[in-house]
Amino acid sequence: MIPVQRPPVLEVENLDIAFNTKSGTIHATREVSFSVRQGETLALVGETSSGKSVTCLGLLGLTPPPPYCQIGGSAKMTTRDGTVHQLIGRPETDLRRLRGAAASVIFQEPMTSLNPVHTVGEQIAEPLRIHRGLSPRAATARALELLDLVRISDPRRRLDNYPHELSGGMRQRVMIAVAIACEPALLIADEPTTALDVTIQAQILELLSDLQRQTDMAMIFITHNLGIVAEIADRVMVMYAGRVVEQGDVVPIFTAPRMPYTRGLLDSLPRLEPGRPRRSLLRAIPGNVPDPTAHPPGCTFGPRCDHFRAGLCDSAIPPLEQTAPGHAARCLRLDAIANAAGVSA
């Protein structure tokens, strides 16, 4: 278990990201607040277009520039030397100095995230040359160490390989090597295992947690795979339609989810359990994520919720309410639902 009071690496408060498009303003995230501590893994869970990736891109200034994308709120990042940086509203040149050095991203598609015209060695050396000003020779030497660190066999030969000569799993390892090259305080992994097959997934997850243990970095792990969340996360933040709907430690989220959406996500997982008929249908959440330009009134999950009550749930957006220390959920009927579940259980 993680000791309770590790220093926070990233503290985000009321992050609002809005895109100005021709058809109007689209709010990708609203009032997103969270924090990640050193050595801790926060899983960001949600369906497609729930705003989890854009949260992370926005924090690092990787969204389009201001007239096209507005970011509000506050995000304080503490680098390894103890300096605190405000990420929101920071000029691009400052953010550029932090990206890849203090905070790195691993993207979903290892196939396309590496540049096809440069060798693996050159690409791992790049952040070192940008941020540490290493000579080509020193950067290559460090790249070799990094390849070894991400457990690529025969690293010396791999150094001169081009991405198309590597398998998907290896490419993702190279991406990880690029991301951790400058020993970032924060690693954002945006669905890093989605494009890989299951055995490779497990290896990559293990590698990531080992690296995290060695370097004590904080990790934000974006995924829609709850199986992975259970394996890797310390805390979980569930997002729906751009809002945080529930957050807490991983065990309570899995054993006693409070928000109906989290519950729905967990119920839609296939499970092998004694006493449960094997061929029983999975319980899917009916409906789709609402159109970001036309959110339903009140609770955005309302139209898909089993516990929806007209006149209550569609009247106001529920606040994120603390339900237990370190656990919060966004639902007006938390108590009613908990009581009902208690009765039926």
Place this chain on the structure above:
Amino acid sequence: MTTTTSFIPARKPGLLHRVPALRRFVRHRLAMTGLAIVLLMTLFSVVGPWVIPFNDTDTDIRSRLVAPFAGVHVLGTDSLGRDTLARLMYAGRISLAVGLSATVLSMGVGVLVGLVAGFYGRWVGMVLMRFVDAMMCFPTIFLLLAIAALIDPSVGSIIVLIALTSWMEVARIVEAQIRSLRTRDFALAAQSIGAGSGRIMFRELLPNAVAPIVVAATLNIAHAILAESYISFLGYGIQPPTPSWGNMLENAQSYLSRAPWLAIVPGIAIMLVVTSFNFIGDGLRDALDPKLDR
């Protein structure tokens, strides 16, 4: 896609095997013929003048308009008794140099404009590309002639003139390439490791667009040599006594019936070189096409 995770041959195979594009190019017969002709013509122009006993400006009044293969002057002489072969060689130096330099210059301008327009997009890209469109709307020949009439013709100014009227095509090609490469994941990945705009443009994106640029450059040389020829032919280009293939043609005009070889010889030279560069361009286009085996 082949998986080369576990098996990698211990020894590196030859260059032709490692670079499929090169292999395809070598197999392209027309392109290889073109390459051979271009190399030969270059050798001919660069080394030739040292080999033959005549100079391009030596006049010999006693042997004016001598027919080819009739004496010491292998390709005959012109109205001043200058040796045609010698002039062809010296002219080749000028014409090839003009073609090459103009191409380098126009590639530089075109790539830069296309890169900036494609990378920044939005209004920067729009302004630049509309400017490119406007430039393309000018009838090149008349533009060339109009400017050539205003400035003092010299080898340098001709190079600049030709470059200024031929960079737009490359700019368009590069802009389109960069615009699509910009949205690729590796561009975002480069940004996420803290690479600046310049680094992303020149190190990450541009190398991915090399193939079409090389093809465009080759075709551009042919175009530039041709452009030099017709400006010189119309008398606004390279000024006599400095020979170029174009002004040799111009000199030949008045003696077309008495001494047709004066027109035929430089004409063949231009045709050979221009056609060869076009073949090389075609060959490169086929060889660098990523849709063929990779």
